[in-house]
Amino acid sequence: MIERDEAAIYVDGLTKTFGSGKNAVTAVEDVSFAVAPGEVIGLLGPNGAGKTTLLKSILGLVLPDEGEVRIQGSDVYDRPQQAYEHVDAMLEGARNDYWRLTVQENLRYFAAIHGQNPAVVADRHKSLLERLDLDKKADTAVRDLSRGMKQKVSLASVLAGDVSVVFLDEPTLGLDVESSLKLQQELVRLTEERGLTLVLSSHNMDVIEEICDRVVIMSGGHIVANDTVEALIADFERQGYRITVRDIDDVVLADLRERFRMTSIEQTNRKTRFEIAADSATFYRLTDVMEHHEIDIDSIETVQPDLAEAFVELTKSSESSMKPNTIEKGDGD
Incomplete structure (x- = not known):
């Protein structure tokens, strides 16, 4: 694993259990991995694998029972302001934008809270809206947009600030095929141009296979695979x-x-x-x-063979040996 001080994201021994006694449910157990600066990581797992709890623990939204999480060298629990200074996230099922504001106002707001002068980054925002086909909706309130459009606004808002670490949870959800392909192209371009460190959680294997350098597969609260797409496929050749x-x-x-x-x-x-x-x-x-x-x-x-086959094989073999109390209740990831 990458050394702690060199990693953009460092997770060591993360464990989270909900409830106690006979009702205890271990959502994430002894999870460790690291992400290098500029690396694009795909996070895969069946529903209830623990992905959402893991992401929320990394983002400080859930307090784990054990383990350490560092972002760009800073402990997220001891020094949260410094750790999250250049971090943004788009979470599935969450209202990631202000629906009463227009599309453009959302971008300005999220840029401002990351210390960006909206006037200085106006051209960048205009270009971002054009590439996501949101330019004609720039002055429309988010609440008046379709589900797919709202999804794209959430992504644009995350990318509006000058952040270096981004978490995206099901970013293609609600998008048609054409919009999903454009989103993939935009993420590839942004990661290459800006050197973004990206953690992408998705059930869309094509997206993961297209843009990720490495894939972390979870099942039953554990990491069952952590390797490049090519290596995972080769294992099931x-x-x-x-x-x-x-x-x-x-x-x-x-x-x-x-x-x-x-x-x-x-x-x-x-x-x-x-x-x-x-x-x-x-x-x-x-x-x-x-x-x-x-x-x-x-x-x-x-x-x-492809990534989907490798994923099915890995999670199937893991589930066959999974203990009953490691199934995550309420985790729709």
Whole structure:
């Protein structure tokens, strides 16, 4: 792990339990990781994994039972003003802006509380609004905007100040495909131009895979993986196969499902299409079984593994050994 004094974000031994006795629920247990300056980190995990509690603990919104959190070298609990001076966040489910203010007024306000002169950064704000397709809504009150537009205003407000560490929780939520792609492009541009340290929590695997340098995967309150996207995918470099067959008997299909790990099954009319992730030996064993059952194979295609498959495998194996009291209640992350 990166040395404490060199990290933009440093988390060591973070633990948070809600309740006590038999009702105690451990949301985050002994979590440690660090983020280098300018690094873009993706935070992944199924609902109840502990992501929201972790983010709120880092941001000082939840007080952990144990552990240390430092941002740019400053302890967030002992020296919060110094630690959060150049930090901003956009949290899912929170009202991140002032809805009675216009879009432009929100940007000016959030720039001002970070010590920026709104007049000096006016051109930068104008450019930011244009790139997020908010320029025509600059003088519109936020409360009168659509959900997707409000989401983009929240992001613009976070980026309005000259912050160096940013936390984004589900930033693409409510955005259409085109807006989501533009947001990805903007985040890539900003992280490269401004050297932002970014922690991005999302269920959108495409966003994580596109812009993150490294991915931290949580399950059951623990970190189960912490590596680059490429390395995580490589760990599950079993070739994927998409196989289409005709007129397969339900009993035979059930037998195949039991003997081989199918990741998806689609049935339309007389055709059945399924996918499996397998090494060469397993694939040849499958073809032998299909030949034994005299299955009519229509086509076989190769499918490259991706981050989504690695995520499913890691969280599935973690959940199988997870203790009952490590499921986070009320954590909709």
